Amino acid sequence: MSLDVEKIRKDFPILKIKIDGKPLIYLDSAATSQKPKKVINAISKYYKTYNANIHRGVYQIAEKATFEYEKSKKKVASFINADSIEEIVYTRNTTESINLVARTWAEQNIGKGDRILITEMEHHSNIVPWIDLVKRKGAILDYIKLNQNHDELDGNSVKEQMEKRPKLVAITHASNVLGTIVDVKSMAKTAHENGARILIDGAQSVPHMPVDVREIDADFYAFSGHKMLGPTGIGVLYAKKELLDYMPPMFGGGDMIKTVERFSYTPNDLPWKFEAGTANIEGGIALGVAVDYLKKIGMKNVRDHEKRLTNYALEKLSSVKHVKVYGLPVNRLDERGGVVAFSIDDIHPHDVASIFDTEGVAIRAGHHCAMPLVVEVLKQPALSRMSFYIYNNEEDVDKAIAAIEKVKNTFKINKTEVLA
Ligand SMILES: Cc1ncc(COP(=O)(O)O)c(C=O)c1O
Structure with a gap:
C-alpha cells in the first residue's frame, strides 16, 4: 500500500x-526525525494535566503518570516483538544503550585476550565504547571489512573474523552512511555458532522497517526514540532477560533498588534495575505515542x-x-x-x-x-x-x-x- x-x-x-x-x-x-502533532501534544498533555513523578506517589496524577509510562514500554516491547517489558530498558539514546552493555555485560564477560568484533561501517557510538573496553581489559578489537566496492560487508572477512571466536559481535543493522542493510539474522546465527553474543545497533532500522528481535535472535538491540518520531532523550536497550538478570546495574540510586541498608542493597526487578533516578517520563510516554503512529501506518x-x-x-x-x-x-x-x-x-x-x-x-x-x-x-x-x-x-x-x-x-x- x-x-x-x-x-x-x-x-x-x-x-x-x-x-x-x-x-x-x-x-x-537519519540524524533526527520530525515529530507529529500527536507526539508533541502528548508531551504537553503530560505537563499540563498529570505531571508527577513515577513509581512512588499514590495520588491520582502520580498513578496516571506511572501507568502511561509503563504502558509505553508495553507498546515498545510489542513493536519489536520482545517477550515482555522486562526486556525493555529505557536509556537516553542508542549511544547510551550500547555503553550500558559495554559497562555492564562486557565488563563482566570480556577479559584479557578476548575479542570483540565490529565492522568498518559502524557509527562512533558502536566503536568508541569498545575501544575503551579493550583498553580497560586488555582485549582485542577486530573489524569486518567492507567489500571492494565499499558498499557491503565482505563475506570472506565475516567468515575469517567469526572463526576467531569473538566473545561479542557488535554490528549495525543499517548503515547511516551507505544505507546498507545487514542480514542480522544470519549474522546472529553465525555469531552464536561461534560462541559469541550479538549486539545490534538498530538506530537506522527500527524507525524504517519491521524489526523482530526474537526472529533475529538478537542478544542486545539498541535504538533511539528521536529517530522514530519520538522526542530526544529517550532510547531503548532490548536485551534477553537471561542476560539482564545477571548484569549489574550501571548506575545506583533511586528507583533501581528494592531495599537499601547501610552497606548493601537489593536491586529492583527488571527493567527498573537499569533505570536509576527520575526517568524521562514525558519522553517515554511520547515514545509510546510515536510507536502507535508508526504502527498505524x-x-x-x-x-x-x-x-x-x-x-x-x-x-x-x-x-x-x-x-x-x-x-x-x-x-x-x-x-x-x-x-x-x-x-x-x-x-x-x-x-x-x-x-x-x-x-x-x-x-x-x-x-x-x-x-x-x-x-x-x-x-x-x-x-x-x-x-x-x-x-x-x-x-x-x-x-x-x-x-x-x-x-x-x-x-x-x-x-x-x-x-x-
Ligand atoms: C547507525 C547509528 N548508530 C547510532 C547512532 C547514535 O544515535 P544517538 O545519537 O541517538 O545515540 C546513530 C545516529 O545517527 C546512527 O545512525
Missing part, C-alpha cells in the same frame, strides 16, 4: 515553516515507501553529472535503506549543504559520526547525505536535484564543462 504522504505531512507542524521564504524540505531524518508500508523514494532518487542522480553516489546500486534496493550519501566532484559537503539551505533543503554534511568508514575506507574528508522518511515525497527529491544544479552553477562546474 502506498502512503498518503500529503495526509501524513499535515500531521507535522514543522513542515509548514519557511526557510528564507522557501518551504522546508527536510532530508535529514504499518512498518512494511514505511519500508516500501522509502524504497520507492530511494529508487527515484538513485535513478535521478544517475543522470546528474559530477555526482558520485555511495552505497549499493539501484538493483539492490532490498538491501538498501532510505539514505543516499553523495559527493559533487571535490566541492566540500559543508559548501554543498549551505547552498542546499539557501533553497530550504536540509541535508547532512560531514563524516556522519563514522570516520573509520568515511575517512579511512571511502577516503573522503566528508560526504553529503539525504535521508528519507514517511513525510518525504518525489517533489522533495526533485528540489534536492535542483539544489545540486545550483551548487554546480555556483562553483562553475557546468561552465567548465561547456568550455572543455
